[in-house]
Amino acid sequence: MANSVNLSTFIRPEKITRKLYLLMTSFHTEGQALPIAQVAQQAFEQHAAYKEPSLRHRRFKHHDIVPLLEQLRHHPLFEVQVVGKSVEKRDIYLVKAGTGKTKVMLWSQMHGDEATATMALFDLLHFLQQADQMDPVRQQILRDTTLYFIPMLNPDGAERFTRRNALEIDLNRDAQRLQSPEAELLKNLRTQLNPAIGFNLHDQSIYYTAGGTSKPATVSFLAPAFDHAQTVDAVRGRAMRTIVGMNEALQQLIPGQVAKFSDEHEPRAFGDNIQKWGTSVILVESGGYHNDPEKQYIRRLNFAALVSGLHLIAGQGYDAYELEDYYSIPENQRNLYDLVIRNVRYQTSGREVLLDAGILREEVETPAAQGFYYRSIVEELGDMSTFYGYEELDGDGLQLVPGKVYEEPFDNIAALPAERARELLASGYTTVRLADLPDPQHPFALPLNALSLTGEADHGLGMGRGADFTLQDARGTVRYAVVNGFVHDLAAEKPSPFYGLVL
DSSP states (O other): OOOOOOGGGTSOGGGOOHHHHHHHHTOOOOSSOOOHHHHHHHHHHTGGGTOOTTOOSTTOOHHHHHHHHHHHTTSTTEEEEEEEEOTTOOEEEEEEEOOOSEEEEEEEOSSTTOOHHHHHHHHHHHHHHOOSTTHHHHHHHHHHEEEEEEOOSOHHHHHHTOSSOTTSOOGGGOTTTOOSHHHHHHHHHHHHHOOSEEEEEEEOOTTEEETTSSSBOOEEEEOOOSSTTOOOOHHHHHHHHHHHHHHHHHHTTSTTOEEEOOOOOOTTSHHHHHHHTTOEEEEEEEOOOTTOTTOHHHHHHHHHHHHHHHHHHHTTGGGGSOTHHHHTSOBEEEOEEEEEEEEEEEEETTEEEEEEEEEEEEEEEOSSTTOEEEEEEEEEEEOOTTOEEEEEEEOTTOEEEEOEEEEEEESSGGGSOHHHHHHHHHTTEEEEEESSOOOTTSOOOOSSEEEOSSOOOOOOOOTTSOOOEEEEOTTOOEEEEEETTEEEETTSSSOOOOOOOBO
8 A cells, every 4th residue: 555645744835836736635545445434433533633723612603714714715725715695795605625526515504503514614624734644535535526615604694693594584495485695695506516415514403312212313414305205316315325324434433323304305495405406415413412512522523424424425435335224324303301300299289299390401692702591491391201301310209399589688699609509509599689680691600590689580380481499308408409400419519500590
């Protein structure tokens, strides 16, 4: 097997033309394609070397990525151009890399609040520029494919961190009418470039599981159907086989946490239509992973999946996979909650009932840069034996008691030290009164909920209501306090994170 040669160590990068650079990168390790699982593992392990450091949170804006894209203009590997504008006149970029015969188009963030894959695309752009032990994979991709990146198709939605664009249109339901300039641009690019394969990159709800298991669907795939009969032709079949390979790659990293969407046809969606127009579409959805609120671990998984998928495409390795294995990937099911409390007793309407409680923690946007706070609600009550939680608490032998409001006011939150807050929680209080309330629109570490001197709060348990209560033993001792849907274990040595609300 021949050794690869890194000519860039002998030539100053600023003196390299794009043509010469691509000629240099065409020297690669010859031989059989690496196993896709090995490629994914290597990409996953080395991700830190390629990670774009300026993108650390999901709520970055268009102005955060423009300098990154403009920097690429100075690298001979890339062709960068502004190909259109959003409703609010923000530039939409197209980045080209590689010289291969197989054209691949990758677009992200057509929903403005689905930013995980955009981060992964910038990591992928870094990966393509470097020279290291992954050169055989990198150079095969650059030699055998031509890549077209459209990061952040919906910059106006990203500005607000909302799904829809500035016209309040869902771009992924505008493939037929093309009423949005962003949708029209995507359709025109697909027509002009005529890529063989397209990656449609999204985020999905973190509450999906892989089939009926308790494991979150951390990454989900779909080869969208182009008709209601869910016909499989050569175009869709290629997408399905590629997905089977990418699933194989991810199973070693997140075993049992890969799923797929239902193959039901959505005639308004871009994926379904682009499949019909002749491009093999691979939908990738980033879901949930425990203790990964900013989806940085899932970003790493995205990167590994994309590198392994492009490696598979470059060598046409998808032909080795069977269509039947696509259907064996479990479908998404919405079976997850942030917190499930099981087997607690609760007094209501003159009866004592045994129940489980399912709690969701909603992210509420704030004006602060990249900021949000949590507002939790009780989403389910009763028998939840077929559902699961990212966190679970067995309340067997404990009584659920609604939280109380401590009526003696504090001047401000600084007047409530951690030890005093712990004493109040142990006494059944989940809310205090403050003479000087903090700004509710800015995240603040509140050990209990905060209420004004004249405000009212009812913490009774109920569907769609806040999750503020204590779990007490038969002697009335508080074992756990739940404040805004977060559990405080009063027997633990260290306090739990504080996520109280300003009510």
